[in-house]
Amino acid sequence: MSTHTATDMKWLKEKQVDNDVMRHPADREAWKKFDRTFPKLAVDSRSVRLGLATDRFNLFGVLNQHRMMWTVNDFPAYAMVSGWSTRAYMACPVCRENITSSWHAGKVCYLGQRRWLHWDHEWREKDKEFHGEKEHRLKPGEWSGAQILEQLNRLDFAHFGTNVSRTRPSTHMNWMHKSMFFELLCWSKLKLRHILDVMHVEKNVFDTLVGTIPDIDVKPNDKKEFLKFLSSVKFPDGYASNIACYVKVDRGKLAGLKSHDCHVVLQRLLPMGIQHLFPADVDVRKEKLSVFAQIARSFEDPICGESFSKKDIEVAHWFVFHNCDETLSYLDKHENMMKQTHLSHLYAKKHRELFPQWFVEYVNQLKASNSPVYTEELYNFAFGPIHIELYSGCHVNGVKFLAGAQDDKLCTQNNGVHVLGGGESTDIEFYGKLTSVVQLLYKDR
Numbered sequence: 001m002s003t004h005t006a007t008d009m010k011w012l013k014e015k016q017v018d019n020d021v022m023r024h025p026a027d028r029e030a031w032k033k034f035d036r037t038f039p040k041l042a043v044d045s046r047s048v049r050l051g052l053a054t055d056r057f058n059l060f061g062v063l064n065q066h067r068m069m070w071t072v073n074d075f076p077a078y079a080m081v082s083g084w085s086t087r088a089y090m091a092c093p094v095c096r097e098n099i100t101s102s103w104h105a106g107k108v109c110y111l112g113q114r115r116w117l118h119w120d121h122e123w124r125e126k127d128k129e130f131h132g133e134k135e136h137r138l139k140p141g142e143w144s145g146a147q148i149l150e151q152l153n154r155l156d157f158a159h160f161g162t163n164v165s166r167t168r169p170s171t172h173m174n175w176m177h178k179s180m181f182f183e184l185l186c187w188s189k190l191k192l193r194h195i196l197d198v199m200h201v202e203k204n205v206f207d208t209l210v211g212t213i214p215d216i217d218v219k220p221n222d223k224k225e226f227l228k229f230l231s232s233v234k235f236p237d238g239y240a241s242n243i244a245c246y247v248k249v250d251r252g253k254l255a256g257l258k259s260h261d262c263h264v265v266l267q268r269l270l271p272m273g274i275q276h277l278f279p280a281d282v283d284v285r286k287e288k289l290s291v292f293a294q295i296a297r298s299f300e301d302p303i304c305g306e307s308f309s310k311k312d313i314e315v316a317h318w319f320v321f322h323n324c325d326e327t328l329s330y331l332d333k334h335e336n337m338m339k340q341t342h343l344s345h346l347y348a349k350k351h352r353e354l355f356p357q358w359f360v361e362y363v364n365q366l367k368a369s370n371s372p373v374y375t376e377e378l379y380n381f382a383f384g385p386i387h388i389e390l391y392s393g394c395h396v397n398g399v400k401f402l403a404g405a406q407d408d409k410l411c412t413q414n415n416g417v418h419v420l421g422g423g424e425s426t427d428i429e430f431y432g433k434l435t436s437v438v439q440l441l442y443k444d445r
Ligand SMILES: [Zn+2]
Pocket: 092, 093, 094, 095, 096, 099
């Protein structure tokens, strides 16, 4: 074994920092409990711990590994490695007999997820928004490995199976067999025995979703457009494989993607590619100017009693100019003019001072000369904001952002902002905290 590998293997024991931050499975309770249960093993920094990743393959032969901590699998494989069937009314191996499930529209549906929320979560009190009932039950109790083992030892699995009987006695609930992992002495002492592999599950969701594309009620042309869009996208090097290879526009098919590509399509491309298939709502507006097309929406009522000086409005307007693709060429044009007519240490200041008024006049000239570039929207934009409102947060692309003061009260954090530097420092990235949300209202907007 290389000395580098040896150092890396001892990293957990020698470099691990315990400060309530989750960076590695070793920071979780399941790992710590393992250490407490098997102190002899834990004390030796060279001990090897194994997780078994499975994709429905044959498990015989893996039991020689004595330090297995957990299996990593998708949901169907969960049934095989745990012995608990992940189908029908008791599909959840965690909620088990406490699950809330019922039959709707030809399928078993699983409800009652609000049981897992904190006991005073606001959603627990809502009824109309869910299936007509409030939720006051606490989360289902957890079965320890020892309890599960005891339960399994009491059940008789001999009398049913593929050849004998297909019906499971009700005493067995969803148990299909006693998992062979219980032959490992440590298995019943583990806090966590099986882990769902998110990328794997995501790929399953993707395959199902894409499988339904032929059934979605959209015009055949729209389907084609979506697939064409997928085959036209270009990614940065190393970001994804060439997704175009998997798209068959003529046959309306998308197949053969690896799980990482599925992740990219689901998270990045699908929302963009099918956005136009849905009826436009308040969030998605079709504007000509890019700056008005941003999918951002403030929430709650504006904060009252805030006033903005003329200077504040000018600063905000200037910022928006620089974030509107269509005005960048006008900014360049004006800046060049200023460079020619003013001294080098003055032109930037003059550019900023004079551009807004110059731009209004320029747009007026465009109108007077019947220029095809002129639009009412461009005029309203040049005219500047007619009203400003302050908010405590906003939604952008479906993500909620809260201003710092609001966010500090929560255990989640949604106020990180990232902007590229301007002027000389365009290649510097700035990170900050959202302190308030300012909405600029333009005429007709
Ligand atoms: Zn559950």
